[in-house]
Amino acid sequence: MNPPVRVLYLAGSGRSGSTLVTTVLGQYDGVFAAGELRYLWQRGEVENRPCGCGRPLRDCPLWREVRRELPVERAAGIAAGLRGRLRMRGLPALLRRHRRGVRPVSAHPDDPALADLYAAVARHTGARVVVDSSKLPPYGALVDALPGIELRVLHLVRDPRATAFSWRRRRGLDGDADPELMSRPPVWKAALLWLVWNTVTVRLWAGRAPTGYLRVRYEDLTADPEATVRRIAAFAGVDPDGGPFTGPATVRLTPTHSVAGNPSRHRTGPVPITADVQWRRDLSRWSYALVTALTAPGLRRFGYPWRRGGPAPAGAGRPARGGPAAAGGRSVGVGRSGPARHEEG
Numbered sequence: 374m375n376p377p378v379r380v381l382y383l384a385g386s387g388r389s390g391s392t393l394v395t396t397v398l399g400q401y402d403g404v405f406a407a408g409e410l411r412y413l414w415q416r417g418e419v420e421n422r423p424c425g426c427g428r429p430l431r432d433c434p435l436w437r438e439v440r441r442e443l444p445v446e447r448a449a450g451i452a453a454g455l456r457g458r459l460r461m462r463g464l465p466a467l468l469r470r471h472r473r474g475v476r477p478v479s480a481h482p483d484d485p486a487l488a489d490l491y492a493a494v495a496r497h498t499g500a501r502v503v504v505d506s507s508k509l510p511p512y513g514a515l516v517d518a519l520p521g522i523e524l525r526v527l528h529l530v531r532d533p534r535a536t537a538f539s540w541r542r543r544r545g546l547d548g549d550a551d552p553e554l555m556s557r558p559p560v561w562k563a564a565l566l567w568l569v570w571n572t573v574t575v576r577l578w579a580g581r582a583p584t585g586y587l588r589v590r591y592e593d594l595t596a597d598p599e600a601t602v603r604r605i606a607a608f609a610g611v612d613p614d615g616g617p618f619t620g621p622a623t624v625r626l627t628p629t630h631s632v633a634g635n636p637s638r639h640r641t642g643p644v645p646i647t648a649d650v651q652w653r654r655d656l657s658r659w660s661y662a663l664v665t666a667l668t669a670p671g672l673r674r675f676g677y678p679w680r681r682g683g684p685a686p687a688g689a690g691r692p693a694r695g696g697p698a699a700a701g702g703r704s705v706g707v708g709r710s711g712p713a714r715h716e717e718g
């Protein structure tokens with residue numbers, strides 16, 4: 374019996390820095406940045422979209438080896454099966470099962486293929502930790518129940534006004550030249566999804582802290598990148614000294630072989646990590662008020678102020694370097710055309 378594959382699962386809502394964290398962690402020895410593995414079957418296998426290394430996924434030498442061990446001829450069916458099992462309307466039942474102590478996502482005939490994916494990735498990369506940035510909590514619950522997996526959950530949270538603003542940006546799915554756009558939900562929908570996914574992530578896994586669950590806010594990550602990534606590395610069981618930092622807020626990135634995710638996963642070379650705070654200036658008052666009202670219960674829980682630039686509720690969030698917990702990240706090196714903003718993932 375092989376030892377279990379340790380999966381660092383990035384959970385939460387989109388546009389919270391998960392692509393950045395995945396790419397940075399992928400630079401450590403013993404870590405494989407797999408990207409959003411729930412999309413491997415559709416976007417990777419069926420659509421043959423680019424791997425993080427730039428090649429179409431089916432041409433990537435690494436994925437060619439992994440795919441040999443998978444039932445890739447059934448990829449479209451597996452992708453459809455996943456979509457069916459992870460539907461939003463299944464969420465109440467999922468939480469009920471979790472409360473009762475039974476596996477939240479029921480077993481399925483495709484589960485052995487999904488388990489084989491993680492095992493094959495670990496075998497071919499030699500990684501001790503596989504980073505899966507799929508984010509969707511129901512998929513994380515599904516992976517958690519697969520045989521041979523040891524799940525550690527990294528919960529990334531970002532101010533919902535920032536994520537709602539980021540979702541509205543027009544972005545190609547695989548870069549600006551891609552005619553297929555990333556989804557652009559309206560702000561009310563982005564706000565509700567933020568609340569649902571972050572709340573469900575807490576319900577499913579917060580009880581496993583500190584060894585199985587770590588919550589990190591985007592604002593703390595961008596305020597103190599190196600210290601925050603070291604904390605994540607230690608949580609994942611990776612030597613925190615082996616990272617790509619050339620300064621407290623600068624990393625040197627080499628290509629990864631990540632599946633799907635934000636187009637920023639293709640960036641390489643020296644990359645400064647700074648907060649994207651354009652939303653503070655450009656999010657309309659109406660949108661700000663709407664998102665604030667819809668996410669109110671979560672704002673307090675995760676330490677975000679109600680008013681623009683206002684103080685965080687007492688005792689919420691975690692200050693970085695003694696700074697205000699809810700500062701929303703420092704506005705260093707930020708601008709509309711700044712190349713180094715990490716707004717999403």
Ligand SMILES: [Zn+2]
Pocket residue numbers: 424425426427428433434435436629630631
């Ligand atoms: Zn590749």
